[in-house]
Amino acid sequence: MTRKWRPSLWLVLGGALAGTLALSLAGIVALRYLGPEIGFRHAAVLLAAIIGLLTAILWLMLLRVLLRPVTALAAYAAAMRAPGREAVAPPEHFGTRELHDMGLSVIDMAATLSNRETTVRSFTNHVTHELRTPISTLRAATELLEDSADLSPADRHLVAQVRGAGQQLDRQMEALRQVAAARETDYRGHTRLPEVIAGLAPRHPGLRISQHGDDVLLPLTMEGAEIVFSHLFENATVHGAKTVSVETRSKAGLLVVVRDDGRGVSAGNRERIFEPFFTTRRESGGTGMGLHIVASLLRAHGGRILLEPATEGSGAAFRIEFPQA
Structure with a gap:
């Protein structure tokens, strides 16, 4: 992604159309002058070969400037959404100025989405990890209190509420893990x-x-x-x-x-x-x-x-x- 001159898309397409038109007109003019000299059949074969070669060169230029950057960007997007991906290198060639701007926008968007996924996963893991110890403490404390014979009915009701709150927290943590898995795990198939x-x-x-x-x-x-x-x-x-x-x-x-x-x-x-x-x-x-x-x-x-x-x-x-x- 080094800075270098990139043609505009209108220049590439306009140049391709102008080149195609110029080849056709040049072929007609050349056939008119070469025909009487070497014969129209030989002139037509020679000009067809030259025009075909120049058209192939023009096609290769369009392939490099337009098709290759689009294909590379599509491959990069597919690699970014693949399950278990590692570091993915962005495309190095963007062709025209417009494709360069679009490519940078797509790469920036992919990085933003990846960072958001990482943030959600990190937050979920942090919350569930931090809550695991106090929930275990609540569970152990309520079990000890429930085994006590000195609790009044009102105290036992309060302990039951505390135990229910701990179970609710446990279910909420599991639900958070399921949401993160639903967002990140790739279930594509049939x-x-x-x-x-x-x-x-x-x-x-x-x-x-x-x-x-x-x-x-x-x-x-x-x-x-x-x-x-x-x-x-x-x-x-x-x-x-x-x-x-x-x-x-x-x-x-x-x-x-x-x-x-x-x-x-x-x-x-x-x-x-x-x-x-x-x-x-x-x-x-x-x-x-x-x-x-x-x-x-x-x-x-x-x-x-x-x-x-x-x-x-x-x-x-x-x-x-x-x-x-």
Whole structure:
């Protein structure tokens, strides 16, 4: 990325078009004068060879100035998002001035995103590490106090609340780790939805799960798909659902609609259900991270999840979209 002169894109394209036009006109003029001298057939063969050689040289110049920098930048972007990547060297050749500016912008954006991922991971690791010791201390202290025979009922109630708070902190830390894993782990691959449902059905014995629609491949590995649908099935279970239907459509991208017959989502909570730590089940152990984990994982792999509009007398319906299946 040393400083050197780089032609503008308009100069390269304009020069290529002008050179092509000049070769054509020069060939016509040369054929007019060479034809009578060496014969039109020989002149045509000679001029075709010369024009072909000069056109090949022009093509090689365009290949070096335009195609190679674009290909190198695409390879750099692919290497940056690859799982388990190490230090990736940025491209050295950018061709034109405009491609140089675009390349530097892409490299800067990739570095910014990488730094953000590192910050999130470091913060998550730091928080979970720092909280592990006090949580263990709380757990040990509450166990000792519960074994004491001198506690009054009010004291035992207080100790139970402290123990519950420690368990809640433990669940929140695990949820934070899952969110970080959903954002950073690469689950790119392909999995058939019936195989995912067949693997998850025994884990949710209280649900009757049905699947219908197009036979599609989910653009996720089996592990990634299980994380997404396991959270959705668990969400349906805790909201009183007995049946879940999974509908798939593959027209204009991949669409999966997961619909249950539970209590649904109230109007006041619909805008917040994908927010981290938002839950209506705090007292019963809810962390409010399940749907946020699903949304983060899908967003990191080119998809998204939406809550479908509420229908009178029905449960919740979640819409998963991938632009390309």
